[in-house]
Amino acid sequence: MKAAIIGDPKRSAKYAPDWSIVKETDKVFFDLDAPVEEIVEKAGDADVLLADAIAKVPGELIKRLPGLKLIHSEGVAYNGIDTETAKNCGVPVCNCKGMNAGAVAEQAILLMLGLLRDVVGGNEAEKAGRQLAVKQAMMVSGITDLADCKVGLVGFGDIAVATADRLHAFGSQVFYWNHRRRTPEVESSHHVKFLPLDELLAECDIISLHVAVTPETTGMVNGDFLAKMKPGSYLINTARGDLVDNAALRAALESGQIAGAGLDTVAPEPTTADNPLVDLVPAAGVRVLYSPHVGGITTGSFKRGYRMMWENVQRVAEGKRPERVVNGCL
Template identity: 35%
Template sequence: MHGVFVDANESLAVIFERLEKSGDPKVRINRNPDITPDQYPKLLDGAAIAIVDHTALPTEVAKKCTGLKHVVFLGTGARSYMNPEELDELGIAVHLIKGYGDTAVAECAIALMWEAARGIARMDREMRAGNWLREDAMQLTGKTLGLIGFGGIAAEVARIASGSGMRVIAWNRSPKKHPKVEFVDLDELLTESDVVSIHLLLNDETRGLVSRACIEAMKPGMILVNTARGAIVDEAAMIDALKSGQIRHAGLDVFNVEPLPADHPLTKLPNVTLSAHSAFRTPEASENLIGAAWAHCRRIAKGSK
């Protein structure tokens, strides 16, 4: 049994090579992160395992990948790139990696929250253009942070925010308990929170969950942070709320279309801070990620014997 890392950037490729052990299944690394889905059949060339960072794998393309039995997806958001149920019907199992970047993503969410509160990125842009922009910021100490969804990342966000003097409340689809976090229903979270940060997986139940009605129910002048998946939020409603001031500022690491087109409406709004789906990209998280990918490959190879 052998595999192919189909879309490795150089930093992940180097870690992948370094973590290889004697006796590991043979995995060829394609050092090109910008492949297109139609390249899968040729790249895999009969391989049983595909390690995928971010390249979409449509079901129709997967049907052409003779020999493919396992997809090791580098993260938890595989549904943004493929349909696991349809692949399963083809005999292709999709393996996810959880928890590898909880701290990295949480720190990014906190950074976006603080930037949204202070407006530093906008001041930087204006000063480079020769404008001395000064506006009142939002002081976050004593404010309420509402977490929509509560897993490992949200727990890390809660830890950091609590330590900075914020009240933390959360809503989760299943009951949870966590120190220094008050769990409330979604309606209460929307009306009570000065900052709302989203921490849900994308699936049929969460797609569009933060709807226009939800956004209209939020506290006027609040901050919205999304490091989860863009499709969880009604994008058109969010843009309208940013224009009206219902949302003071949005800090976004994820989008409906990625890469975000240069002419996208979000790029034209001054009260949005954009980052390129990079919340999880730290050396520590990458090390955890690739270590877990190798663990999947070893387990798969062992089970195939």
């Protein structure tokens, strides 16, 4: 078994399980920007292609690896892989669905709490010797408990479910919108209520994004979406920056249309200092809390993901159908 791996060999060494299939597979590593020619030259006879979740796997590469039996994302995302060409070539594309659901849910709640409690402002005030003045000001302006918030989840996949479960423990009222409404049993077990999207936006104090990037969802958080949000509400994005129209969110923040935003991901990546969602006027900038797209990269997440990935490599080696196929192949 030979594997072409587009990603960091150090990460593979740290998180890959101590299994025979891992040890016995001939692994050839490539940088994220490795050209097709290099991959074909060094691993043209690869049986499997394992790719960083943000790696590009173009159709040209897939067509030039004739022995390919599996393409596997190292994470949950697979939008960089030409899934249609893979399907046409008879190659299943798989991901690690659910590997980081709990971790990303924790990150979403961290951003919610951080905004409600102004943790960045409080940290700076404490270091500057303004503790009492800021405390007195916040007692007058008020601090909202997460338990007193109505939280709206846009999408209801694995991460949204994990977020809902954790929000229930905080005492929040949790609502969701999804293309396909879940059964009453699922809604009851996760303590959520369904609302049409426009009602969700108007009703909730916090809107948290949990949909995949598709042609339909790209830029869905636009001026119209933001205008429908409840005045004084917050936007949380731990999904993908591509869901957001940067100019529209910038305008909503700078005008005070929404109270703030918690962003674990900003498009395009890598995020630069001149990004319109980073280079904000000071009054808007203090109402945004960032994290560098780290919600889903915990140690536990990677260990789960690498087990999922190598379990599928083992299945392919044994002539079995891999699990979590996302391109309808096989």
